[in-house]
Amino acid sequence: MPLTHRTVDRLGGTATAPPFPALLGRLLLGGVVAGVLSGIWQLLVTERAISPALALEEARGTGTVEDSGEMFSRTTQLVGGFVGALVAAVGLAIVLAAVYAALRHRLPGRTDGSRLIVLTVIGFAVIALLPAVAIPANPPAVGDPDTIGTRTAIYGAVLAGGIVIAALVAAVVGALRRRGTDHTAVAAAGTAVGVALLAVLLLVLPGTPDTIPADVPADVVWNFRLASLGQLAILWATLGLAGGWFVDRLTASPARG
Amino acid sequence: MTSSPYAHPRVAVPRVAVPAWAWALALLALFALYLLAQDNGAVLAQAGGVAHELFHDARHALGVPCH
Numbered sequence: 001m002p003l004t005h006r007t008v009d010r011l012g013g014t015a016t017a018p019p020f021p022a023l024l025g026r027l028l029l030g031g032v033v034a035g036v037l038s039g040i041w042q043l044l045v046t047e048r049a050i051s052p053a054l055a056l057e058e059a060r061g062t063g064t065v066e067d068s069g070e071m072f073s074r075t076t077q078l079v080g081g082f083v084g085a086l087v088a089a090v091g092l093a094i095v096l097a098a099v100y101a102a103l104r105h106r107l108p109g110r111t112d113g114s115r116l117i118v119l120t121v122i123g124f125a126v127i128a129l130l131p132a133v134a135i136p137a138n139p140p141a142v143g144d145p146d147t148i149g150t151r152t153a154i155y156g157a158v159l160a161g162g163i164v165i166a167a168l169v170a171a172v173v174g175a176l177r178r179r180g181t182d183h184t185a186v187a188a189a190g191t192a193v194g195v196a197l198l199a200v201l202l203l204v205l206p207g208t209p210d211t212i213p214a215d216v217p218a219d220v221v222w223n224f225r226l227a228s229l230g231q232l233a234i235l236w237a238t239l240g241l242a243g244g245w246f247v248d249r250l251t252a253s254p255a256r257g
Numbered sequence: 258m259t260s261s262p263y264a265h266p267r268v269a270v271p272r273v274a275v276p277a278w279a280w281a282l283a284l285l286a287l288f289a290l291y292l293l294a295q296d297n298g299a300v301l302a303q304a305g306g307v308a309h310e311l312f313h314d315a316r317h318a319l320g321v322p323c324h
């Protein structure tokens with residue numbers, strides 16, 4: 001019944017849900033594209049922001065083993081960094097596929113592309129932007145090796161708190177929509193709940209225990225933080241846009257039944 | 258209760274059937290991300306140490322606390 005299908009398509013999305021393996025395959029493709037793009041950004045931009053920090057460590061003569069190139073040459077480490085960016089993107093894409101498949105029918109949007117963008121914007125906000133505010137990224141030469149445990153615990157707590165807040169906001173928005181509250185009020189309530197919970201999270205969690213050493217210029221730190229945030233933005237944007245584009249090719253195809 | 262036009266979704270979007278192996282795979286991917294982001298040799302001992310140094314710059318770039 002092509003007419004029914006077309007009607008359903010226009011109003012609420014595709015008539016049949018895509019099978020998970022196909023969804024996973026498309027998102028993996030998106031993950032590879034996101035990994036390559038963010039890896040290129042890392043090589044061209046982030047590494048350039050890391051270099052002055054490594055030079056500082058070398059000048060101090062206190063560089064840790066990982067920076068002094070004892071195990072790997074710097075070139076090998078650059079390649080390893082690129083591979084790391086790629087692995088991270090593919091890993092995120094696999095997790096994203098399961099989460100997206102489970103939430104797809106609840107996400108706003110008429111196409112998979114737009115739903116996936118909603119989810120990846122939330123992912124970027126919770127997993128990249130929130131930690132960047134709560135416990136900002138640092139280049140080498142800044143961290144105190146003695147506080148790595150504390151910093152890691154804070155970072156983990158920020159991620160966990162962010163995920164819980166996203167789930168709570170989604171629950172509030174979902175409940176209000178089911179009650180028939182109009183869109184503006186739902187958006188206002190969702191924003192208010194989200195902002196209030198984020199404020200509580202940021203107030204309750206301690207900041208980083210480290211202070212930036214006196215010999216590390218502020219622009220070395222900030223260039224690196226911007227490069228890192230830019231890389232995360234490219235990663236998540238590509239996961240949403242490229243992944244969404246690939247999934248749309250799957251679900252928008254009229255050949256599928 | 259309410260009879261607002263928003264009370265009834267226009268057309269329900271069908272659910273994707275998420276197989277159990279999808280979650281197993283996601284957990285595996287999370288573990289790989291953990292190793293990439295965090296491993297200091299505690300989990301994989303020597304192999305972890307190698308991965309730690311090889312992926313070092315990616316860890317900083319992704320904003321994960323490092324050395």
Ligand SMILES: [Zn+2]
Binds near residue numbers: 323324
């Ligand atoms: Zn480091």
